[in-house]
Amino acid sequence: MDSRPIGIFDSGVGGLTVVKEVMNNLAGESIVYFGDTARVPYGSKSKQTVTRFSAQIIRFLLSQDVKAIIIACNTVSSNSIEELREMFPDIPMVEVVGPGVHMALRTTRSGKIGVVGTQATIASHKYPELLIEQNEALEVYGKACPLFVPLVEDGWANHNVAFEVVAEYLKPLLEKNIDSLILGCTHYPMLTHTIKKVVGDQVELINPAEEAAKRMEDILVKNNMTSDDEKPEYKFYVSDSEERFKEMAQIFLHKPIEHIATVPIEEY
Amino acid sequence: MDSRPIGIFDSGVGGLTVVKEVMNNLAGESIVYFGDTARVPYGSKSKQTVTRFSAQIIRFLLSQDVKAIIIACNTVSSNSIEELREMFPDIPMVEVVGPGVHMALRTTRSGKIGVVGTQATIASHKYPELLIEQNEALEVYGKACPLFVPLVEDGWANHNVAFEVVAEYLKPLLEKNIDSLILGCTHYPMLTHTIKKVVGDQVELINPAEEAAKRMEDILVKNNMTSDDEKPEYKFYVSDSEERFKEMAQIFLHKPIEHIATVPIEEY
Missing domain, CATH: 3.40.50.1860 (Rossmann fold)
Known part of the structure; x- marks a missing residue:
């Protein structure tokens, strides 16, 4: 105790x-x-x-x-x-990165995983590095989404503008047919509703918390x-x-x- | 010297x-x-x-x-x-506030002035206070635009999303028929092109710098x-x-x- x-x-x-x-x-x-x-x-x-x-x-x-x-x-x-x-x-x-990696390994079927985060998180390449260390066959696609935090903080999370921004950021990841998306920033779970509208039912959202x-x-x-x-x-x-x-x-x-x-x- | x-x-x-x-x-x-x-x-x-x-x-x-x-x-x-x-x-x-006030006093014809800035700048009420100190008949309308800085920093300044955000923030000011708009944040002149598209030729943009x-x-x-x-x-x-x-x-x-x-x- x-x-x-x-x-x-x-x-x-x-x-x-x-x-x-x-x-x-x-x-x-x-x-x-x-x-x-x-x-x-x-x-x-x-x-x-x-x-x-x-x-x-x-x-x-x-x-x-x-x-x-x-x-x-x-x-x-x-x-x-x-x-x-x-x-x-x-x-x-x-x-929180190790936990996010652990969850994504359990979730993915296709082996195609997306990661969204801040500029510094994506630039570090930490998520892809740790994922590929566990399984070389994985394909990991990162995307920095610097507007997500201000959209949440200023109350636009469910506005059409948020939908457009999310759609534009996630476009290259969806084109790669990812089946799992790591929400690599503590703010992003607050955008879950809008992100789900963009990615549909085929992509599982992962919250490392x-x-x-x-x-x-x-x-x-x-x-x-x-x-x-x-x-x-x-x-x-x-x-x-x-x-x-x-x-x-x-x-x-x-x-x-x-x-x-x-x-x-x-x-x- | x-x-x-x-x-x-x-x-x-x-x-x-x-x-x-x-x-x-x-x-x-x-x-x-x-x-x-x-x-x-x-x-x-x-x-x-x-x-x-x-x-x-x-x-x-x-x-x-x-x-x-x-x-x-x-x-x-x-x-x-x-x-x-x-x-x-x-x-x-x-x-920079005094200079912005000085320019707006020279520019306005109708006496209806808009001010855009950060949350802290608008919450301070400094622009309306100084403007009305100079001329009690002025009508001053402030609006915090916290998304403007991240839009500029992340390179969305000329994107449709920026146009939508600018239009939504400025709507209440345009409804008041302002004829001058003080760009009360050093980042905002970098959005001039998009702001002009929203406000048209009837509103003069003021850059205190x-x-x-x-x-x-x-x-x-x-x-x-x-x-x-x-x-x-x-x-x-x-x-x-x-x-x-x-x-x-x-x-x-x-x-x-x-x-x-x-x-x-x-x-x-």
Whole structure:
């Protein structure tokens, strides 16, 4: 038994999709979440900058006495995971690319897999690299979709404009007859409805957050670090002001956010 | 005569529209530009964060011995100018909202003026406040257009999607029969072609960068601080990696960028 919290972080609100999975499936665990709202988005930034920002966040989470960390951000997972594991060898870390790869391997029949993500995630080639390492016969097609996040954040997710943008981005992937599409960014599950309208029933959508929560559970069980608190604590930290994040988080998680504070993250 | 450079800053590449005006109209002046590419965009962030980031940048520019500063960013100009003038009383500063207001007052016939900008610029109500201070009879209509910047950055500026988004954002302003539209964000002039297609010939587009360069000239002349260097120096600094900025800047300015470096801006 270990009642210390799990640390989860992302560039902004997107990682709440992972928080939700942990709340639902690891109900006795406390959570410390950090969203880097002052420096969001990460997907258009360089590997060095993404690694530097992530290291500051991990140092902050360690100062909050977390027992393990989930990197909810695909941009961090695909660009910086080796460096971060080297910098912080003592804390168990789960990232999201491995889980997405695992799910796609189980799902695909034709062996033709699409991956959508930020510019930095696609440029890293991490998803195709790991998939083909598992099975050389796979065909993997990546596509950066930088407009998806702003469409979601500005409330256009179900508008005709979103449909047109999704259709244009996914056209080259659909032409390759993919049967599975990895949603390689935590924001993208919020576009599921529109993406389904474009890709139809023939393409399975894969959300790595589900499997990431399971991996965290496996690690905790294996190391006797689980917790079954009846009243787990959920604490949220952001780098910009609290109001907007609190509002979005309450809508998305369907529960009141009681503990939220701003952290001067560049000092960590 | 004062051969020290003019400092110009923005959240990213957008402020190059101001750099271009200064290069063309104040040809003997050297420039130090800072683009906060690691923390772009500012338009969705809080006033406190925008002020804090801007103060770090101004401290950096002062360390480069600039004689005056142009705040090219509308989000900073509309939210943080009073605080910044108080924090740095000794350096002459030109911002972009006052110049935009000045141009709109000259342009409008009907007295109905539209303003487009980031969420933070529109929420500040700075443009309507200053316009109505000059003339109580004016009607000013603001509209935040958070998708404009990503559309420009991702190369959709002349796509049908951009036309649809522009049309939807501007609909409430056009219904008010505005005759002038202030482009209250340095990125927006890059959407001029599509905006003109939507608004037609009846609406005059106003780009505050032109007047901002003139104001800087006025200040330098008044204080005997102009320079007529035959070979002015242009130095560019960014907070993220140099490559992408350099590429975009060279295309936009039509000249090679010889001096560019990354600065750890949070240390200032």
